[in-house]
Amino acid sequence: MDTSPERSEATPDARARATAGGERPAVLQARGLVKRYGQVTALNGTDFDLHAGEILAVIGDNGAGKSTLIKALSGALIPDEGEIRLDGRVVHFRSPMDARRAGIETVYQDLAVAPAMSIAENLYLGRELRRAGVLGRVFRLLDHRRMREGAEQHLRELQIGVRSMTQAVETLSGGQRQGVAVARSAAFARHVVIMDEPTAALGVKEGGMVLALIRRVRDRGLPVVLISHNMPHVFEVADRIHVARLGRRVAVLDPREVSMSDAVAVMTGAVEVEGARR
Amino acid sequence: MATAVPSAPAPNPPARLTLRERLPSIGTLGPFVALLLACAFFATRHERFLTGENFALVLQQVMVVGVIAIGQTLVILTAGIDLSCGMVMALGGVVMARLATSMGIPAPAAIAAGIGVTTLFGAVNGLLVTRIRLPPFIVTLGTLNIAFAATQLYSDAQTITEVPPVMVALGNTFPVAGTRVVYGVVLMLVLYLLAAVILRQTAAGRHVYAVGNNPEATRLLGIDTSRVLLAVYTLAGALYGVAALLSVARTGVGDPNAGQTENLDAITAVVLGGTSLFGGRGLLLGSLVGALIVGVFRNGLTLMGVSSVYQVLVTGVLVILAVATDQLSRREGR
Numbered sequence: 001m002d003t004s005p006e007r008s009e010a011t012p013d014a015r016a017r018a019t020a021g022g023e024r025p026a027v028l029q030a031r032g033l034v035k036r037y038g039q040v041t042a043l044n045g046t047d048f049d050l051h052a053g054e055i056l057a058v059i060g061d062n063g064a065g066k067s068t069l070i071k072a073l074s075g076a077l078i079p080d081e082g083e084i085r086l087d088g089r090v091v092h093f094r095s096p097m098d099a100r101r102a103g104i105e106t107v108y109q110d111l112a113v114a115p116a117m118s119i120a121e122n123l124y125l126g127r128e129l130r131r132a133g134v135l136g137r138v139f140r141l142l143d144h145r146r147m148r149e150g151a152e153q154h155l156r157e158l159q160i161g162v163r164s165m166t167q168a169v170e171t172l173s174g175g176q177r178q179g180v181a182v183a184r185s186a187a188f189a190r191h192v193v194i195m196d197e198p199t200a201a202l203g204v205k206e207g208g209m210v211l212a213l214i215r216r217v218r219d220r221g222l223p224v225v226l227i228s229h230n231m232p233h234v235f236e237v238a239d240r241i242h243v244a245r246l247g248r249r250v251a252v253l254d255p256r257e258v259s260m261s262d263a264v265a266v267m268t269g270a271v272e273v274e275g276a277r278r
Numbered sequence: 279m280a281t282a283v284p285s286a287p288a289p290n291p292p293a294r295l296t297l298r299e300r301l302p303s304i305g306t307l308g309p310f311v312a313l314l315l316a317c318a319f320f321a322t323r324h325e326r327f328l329t330g331e332n333f334a335l336v337l338q339q340v341m342v343v344g345v346i347a348i349g350q351t352l353v354i355l356t357a358g359i360d361l362s363c364g365m366v367m368a369l370g371g372v373v374m375a376r377l378a379t380s381m382g383i384p385a386p387a388a389i390a391a392g393i394g395v396t397t398l399f400g401a402v403n404g405l406l407v408t409r410i411r412l413p414p415f416i417v418t419l420g421t422l423n424i425a426f427a428a429t430q431l432y433s434d435a436q437t438i439t440e441v442p443p444v445m446v447a448l449g450n451t452f453p454v455a456g457t458r459v460v461y462g463v464v465l466m467l468v469l470y471l472l473a474a475v476i477l478r479q480t481a482a483g484r485h486v487y488a489v490g491n492n493p494e495a496t497r498l499l500g501i502d503t504s505r506v507l508l509a510v511y512t513l514a515g516a517l518y519g520v521a522a523l524l525s526v527a528r529t530g531v532g533d534p535n536a537g538q539t540e541n542l543d544a545i546t547a548v549v550l551g552g553t554s555l556f557g558g559r560g561l562l563l564g565s566l567v568g569a570l571i572v573g574v575f576r577n578g579l580t581l582m583g584v585s586s587v588y589q590v591l592v593t594g595v596l597v598i599l600a601v602a603t604d605q606l607s608r609r610e611g612r
Contacts, residue, residue, distance in 0.1 A: 076498075097500040108498060114491035116559040117484070125488055126499035128481040141479045 103190030175206030349514030357557025364541025375532025393519030400515015490557030
């Protein structure tokens with residue numbers, strides 16, 4: 001990724017733009033993103049704004065470009081045109097790892113955990129803690145105890161009730177598994193957590209549990225991007241709703257001001273909303 | 279921060295695990311129990327079974343399969359399979375024996391060359407699996423045949439005799455409480471311990487499990503899954519080379535027809551040891567137990583005078599039992 005010193009001139013500008021409307025500063029922004037696959041244009045110049053301390057839902061019909069947008073923001077693909085700014089600084093993610101290093105963590109729908117491995121191992125997978133001293137540095141031995149304690153703390157902070165960090169993730173309920181994935185993201189994200197359909201595979205009660213979890217992540221200071229097909233869930237937790245359609249952002253809605261059917265109408269193109277556009 | 283130590287006690291401390299949850303699962307304990315039962319059974323059938331001498335013999339017979347099974351376990355943990363293991367080992371044995379005899383190359387260099395060839399085969403398996411994304415089953419079925427043909431061509435299908443003493447040194451014995459134990463057995467046990475520690479105590483080892491568990495999630499977490507796979511197949515190849523050296527040491531010759539029973543025996547040992555063919559779960563030491571189960575059955579049935587055809591039959595039944603247990607326990611775990 002690019003860590004060039006564009007920050008100095010970009011930041012005041014970005015802050016000014018964001019605060020002009022009396023809003024919180026933008027954490028993650030995109031302008032004019034384009035992504036084409038041969039004849040198909042998945043992103044057709046879409047914009048994106050995520051503000052500090054909010055849950056921003058991204059909704060859109062199939063093919064609206066929301067998953068392409070999320071992939072671009074999380075480094076899973078490289079857009080053909082446009083720019084992405086993190087804290088006002090232009091970034092170029094070449095891989096999901098770049099985005100993670102920059103502080104953006106993503107929770108993927110079904111692919112989040114290694115079922116036979118323990119909760120602690122899952123939490124620290126790819127970021128294992130090694131023992132202090134020669135054992136860690138030379139022999140590269142892992143510090144299982146420190147990872148267990150760390151995992152316990154992270155899960156406790158998010159009030160995810162599981163008994164033992166050495167339990168295999170497959171022994172947990174669907175909601176708890178998603179909780180582990182969310183806790184991992186929240187533990188390591190410095191700027192943004194992106195969640196792709198986190199409640200899709202869950203029942204009513206478990207879905208509600210994950211929604212509460214998403215709020216807790218936000219309340220701890222991390223802005224959340226929530227991709228969901230589930231309108232009641234979106235309206236329950238979102239602070240703002242980004243509506244994607246035909247590869248663009250057609251509206252940003254306030255869930256307190258519009259109804260679910262309005263949102264669906266905008267999403268499907270039944271209603272054109274110029275006023276809602278920001 | 280990720281590394282912070284919890285300062286305040288939990289407001290609602292999570293309950294401890296029940297005793298039943300703390301006990302190792304059937305999948306982990308099963309192989310040990312099976313081995314004990316087999317030993318108990320044969321002890322009642324033949325008075326010579328329960329002697330140190332006989333156990334030393336079983337260990338000696340098991341050491342080649344045992345070392346191959348380490349490599350095979352690594353591969354199966356990643357949800358792969360290596361059908362070429364025994365044939366690659368045979369090639370390694372023939373290469374080191376021939377280089378040391380008719381080529382007159384010093385034994386240590388010849389041994390290194392033999393292990394080099396098997397390592398190369400492992401790397402080729404790994405490259406085909408990761409770069410071209412071919413299924414491991416097909417890749418290793420191909421290299422199985424290639425290694426077999428190469429072995430026959432390179433040795434002119436002749437057994438290579440009169441290998442230098444250095445090459446068979448691991449076949450020498452030392453006394454343990456009055457029983458002669460082969461050095462190769464010690465090497466096998468050391469390799470098991472080393473590999474078990476790496477798998478359990480290092481990030482690289484945990485990544486092997488992670489790749490077998492959920493390759494996509496592992497990749498998205500920034501772990502280079504191709505690198506893990508390539509390393510696993512290459513390391514497995516190197517272990518087949520060590521097994522080749524043990525095979526030469528045990529038989530005293532470079533045998534182009536070696537590895538034919540070891541090929542499937544190694545997979546049998548891994549499966550009997552409780553490692554799931556679906557990847558991501560299993561214990562390395564289970565594979566040693568699995569190899570011992572096969573060895574004990576062969577040995578016990580031989581002592582009882584049962585024909586070797588029945589030994590093969592029993593091995594087949596054991597494998598199906600082991601895989602069925604794996605399947606059923608997985609279904610329960612869901």
